Amino acid sequence: AQSVTQLDSHVSVSEGTPVLLRCNYSSSYSPSLFWYVQHPNKGLQLLLKYTSAATLVKGINGFEAEFKKSETSFHLTKPSAHMSDAAEYFCVVSDRGGGNKLTFGTGTQLKVEL
Amino acid sequence: DAGITQSPRHKVTETGTPVTLRCHQTENHRYMYWYRQDPGHGLRLIHYSYGVKDTDKGEVSDGYSVSRSKTEDFLLTLESATSSQTSVYFCAISESDPWSNEQFFGPGTRLTVL
Numbered sequence: 001a002q003s004v005t006q007l008d009s010h011v012s013v014s015e016g017t018p019v020l021l022r023c024n025y026s027s028s029y030s031p032s033l034f035w036y037v038q039h040p041n042k043g044l045q046l047l048l049k050y051t052s053a054a055t056l057v058k059g060i061n062g063f064e065a066e067f068k069k070s071e072t073s074f075h076l077t078k079p080s081a082h083m084s085d086a087a088e089y090f091c092v093v094s095d096r097g098g099g100n101k102l103t104f105g106t107g108t109q110l111k112v113e114l
Numbered sequence: 115d116a117g118i119t120q121s122p123r124h125k126v127t128e129t130g131t132p133v134t135l136r137c138h139q140t141e142n143h144r145y146m147y148w149y150r151q152d153p154g155h156g157l158r159l160i161h162y163s164y165g166v167k168d169t170d171k172g173e174v175s176d177g178y179s180v181s182r183s184k185t186e187d188f189l190l191t192l193e194s195a196t197s198s199q200t201s202v203y204f205c206a207i208s209e210s211d212p213w214s215n216e217q218f219f220g221p222g223t224r225l226t227v228l
Binding site for chain 2: 032034041042043044045046049051090094101102104105106107
């Protein structure tokens with residue numbers, strides 16, 4: 001069985017400061033991991049994905065995430081937040097044991113203040 | 115943006131009435147999915163399809179049925195709507211299995227059941 005836990009439901013940062021959104025996962029198989037972003041009243045958009053290649057994954061808009069198997073984590077980071085980063089972020093896990101299905105975390109709402 | 119449309123975008127209905135939501139894609143992707151999004155739950159899979167006339171249940175399928183008679187269309191039907199089905203519904207598509215592949219999401223349908 002697969003599961004994912006997003007450790008913070010809300011994160012607030014100042015513009016220009018680093019962003020850290022935390023995600024832990026559980027998987028019976030080698031997982032694929034994704035981060036999706038949802039801006040208000042929009043559908044979800046893929047930021048980045050890990051599929052057993054390089055453990056440090058670079059995504060769009062300056063985001064990156066590091067797969068750490070020993071810690072079962074896949075935290076999302078960005079060196080410098082921008083106002084346009086304010087959105088909800090979802091960590092997602094998929095493994096072969098889960099079939100053709102993704103399991104979504106409950107989301108982290110990122111607020112960026114001036 | 116991936117060519118995915120959902121209709122209607124907003125609907126208000128009464129308890130006990132049937133409701134059908136439509137997802138239409140122009141990408142010729144094999145897989146299509148219906149999710150619901152509720153606060154504190156992230157996205158949860160209702161049903162998915164892996165080809166024309168091939169569908170399977172997700173984790174919250176009770177009270178919902180689906181049909182896919184053409185590659186481009188995936189219909190979600192609430193057989194007898196209840197207030198607990200008030201939610202935002204997202205359709206998604208993927209070219210192949212989601213274990214390592216991106217899902218593309220539609221803009222969502224906001225359904226209110228009174």
